[in-house]
Amino acid sequence: MLSKKTKYGLKALxxxxxxxxxxxxxxxxxxxxxxISQKFLESILLTLxxxxxxxxxxxKGGGYYLIKKPEEIQMTSVMRxxxxxxxxxxxxxxxxxxxxxxxxxxxxxxxxKLMLQVRDSALEVYRNNxxxxxxx
Amino acid sequence: MLSKKTKYGLKALxxxxxxxxxxxxxxxxxxxxxxISQKFLESILLTLxxxxxxxxxxxKGGGYYLIKKPEEIQMTSVMRxxxxxxxxxxxxxxxxxxxxxxxxxxxxxxxxKLMLQVRDSALEVYRNNxxxxxxx
DNA sequence: CTTTTACCCTATAGTTTTAATAGATTTTAA
DNA sequence: TTAAAATCTATTAAAACTATAGGGTAAAAG
Numbered sequence: 330m331l332s333k334k335t336k337y338g339l340k341a342l343x344x345x346x347x348x349x350x351x352x353x354x355x356x357x358x359x360x361x362x363x364x365i366s367q368k369f370l371e372s373i374l375l376t377l378x379x380x381x382x383x384x385x386x387x388x389k390g391g392g393y394y395l396i397k398k399p400e401e402i403q404m405t406s407v408m409r410x411x412x413x414x415x416x417x418x419x420x421x422x423x424x425x426x427x428x429x430x431x432x433x434x435x436x437x438x439x440x441x442k443l444m445l446q447v448r449d450s451a452l453e454v455y456r457n458n459x460x461x462x463x464x465x
Numbered sequence: 466m467l468s469k470k471t472k473y474g475l476k477a478l479x480x481x482x483x484x485x486x487x488x489x490x491x492x493x494x495x496x497x498x499x500x501i502s503q504k505f506l507e508s509i510l511l512t513l514x515x516x517x518x519x520x521x522x523x524x525k526g527g528g529y530y531l532i533k534k535p536e537e538i539q540m541t542s543v544m545r546x547x548x549x550x551x552x553x554x555x556x557x558x559x560x561x562x563x564x565x566x567x568x569x570x571x572x573x574x575x576x577x578k579l580m581l582q583v584r585d586s587a588l589e590v591y592r593n594n595x596x597x598x599x600x601x
Numbered sequence: 602c603t604t605t606t607a608c609c610c611t612a613t614a615g616t617t618t619t620a621a622t623a624g625a626t627t628t629t630a631a
Numbered sequence: 632t633t634a635a636a637a638t639c640t641a642t643t644a645a646a647a648c649t650a651t652a653g654g655g656t657a658a659a660a661g
Contacts, residue, residue, distance in 0.1 A: 331553040333650065343575040355606070364567035369651055376637030377609070388606045398519050404579060417467040431500035438598035439479040440472050443540060444596070452585035458582070463575035469619065486602055491637070511639070524628025525636045 332352045335411040338373045339463070346399040346460050353378065353385070353392030354360065373411070380410045399461035406416055416448040417457065421446075471547040473501045474509045474598070478518065478543065482535040482596050488522070489528030509547070516546045535597035544591055551591065552584040559584075 340363045348354055356374060360367040374393050377383045382402065383393045395402075408415055409424060417426035420435055421444045428435075435441050476499045483492055492510060496503040501547075511531050513519045518538065519529045525587060536538070540563050544551055555563035556571055557580045 330550075330647095331576070331580065336554070339576050340574075340581070349573065352517075355604095357606090366651060368653085371607080372609095372651095378607095385603060386659080387605085387657075389605045389661075391606045391659070393607085401572075418472070422580055440467070440475050442599055443475070443590075443594055446590045447587055450590050451583055454579075454582045454586050463578055468617090489637095493637090502620060504622085507638080508620090508640095521638065521639045522628080523636090525630065526627070528635045529638090542611080 331366060333369070333406065334373055337370055337448065338377060338411040339391075340365065341370060341374060342377070342395070342402070342460055343394050343463055345393065346402075347385070349384075349465050351387070351394060353390065353394045355392040358462065360391075376410065382407070382410070386389065400459050402460040404455040404458045404463075405452065407460070415451055418444045421445045421448050467588045468548060469505075469510055471544065473499070473506055474513060474547045475543065475553060476501065477506060477529075478513070478531070478538070478596055479599055481519070481529065481601050482538075489526065491528040493500075494528075512546065518543070518546070535600065536595050539598040540594040540596075541588065541594070543568040551587055552580065554580045557581045557584050562591060589590050 341359050344359050360370045377386050384396045385393050414422045414425040416422035420429045432438050476546045477495050480495050494508055496506045507520035514521050520532045524597050550558045550561040568574050
């Protein structure tokens with residue numbers, strides 16, 4: 330299951346990308362238009378900012394704005410920041426690798442074998458989609 | 466993340482397929498060889514039996530055995546039974562469809578668009594893998 | 602100096618996961 | 632017919648995670 334955090338984060342990014350102005354957009358506006366709990370969205374936007382996707386401006390006329398062009402924002406990086414590892418099992422994760430404690434030999438593990446394929450296919454999708462692709 | 470339930474279920478199925486005899490295999494043997502909590506495995510094997518993957522025999526010399534040939538067990542059905550929907554969002558699920566309450570129009574939803582692709586790519590993997598493929 | 606906004610920290614209800622516990626039931630074999 | 636070997640069933644519980652709410656702080660603008 331995709332967490333609501335990721336879902337809302339993606340929606341917020343899309344919203345900012347489609348607004349397309351470089352004027353900051355307020356949290357409240359995004360929350361209202363995308364039907365998201367404002368407080369929850371607040372924390373999501375914060376992590377998106379901390380991870381280099383968004384910039385922010387405080388005070389009147391403040392808000393959030395995209396730092397990069399939508400074409401330059403790959404879904405791989407968005408997913409990793411919001412949802413965590415793309416792999417369904419740590420032992421096939423590129424960025425978050427961990428050995429399974431119950432598994433003596435990864436190369437003989439059926440789960441490993443299957444999940445490697447699932448990871449690769451998911452990666453291909455995420456690599457082929459930028460934020461710009463999700464708008465059109 | 467793949468649940469341990471699914472992981473263990475897959476391992477158990479693989480074990481049964483690789484044993485290859487039609488003699489029932491005891492839970493304890495599977496649990497020991499695959500490093501799985503026996504009681505947990507018990508409930509997993511039960512759901513696999515209830516869903517037509519396994520047969521069981523009680524009493525001395527009892528245990529679990531595959532009902533179908535490994536070549537006939539598709540990963541799509543195994544995953545749906547153990548892990549649930551293959552889609553990451555209900556609104557793109559084939560077998561468990563549900564409308565998002567926050568989303569006025571699915572066709573314009575960026576999340577929908579992306580997750581549709583992810584689902585399709587995952588489905589392709591699961592459809593191309595039977596239990597037999599995971600052994601070799 | 603007041604308003605508006607993002608920022609930050611904490612708590613919490615609810616759900617899901619991952620089992621552990623205890624026993625009931627069925628079958629086989631001595 | 633008894634005992635042992637298994638599966639079955641139900642209940643409970645700890646832990647982790649999710650999705651939010653509340654309340655206060657800091658900064659920017661006018």
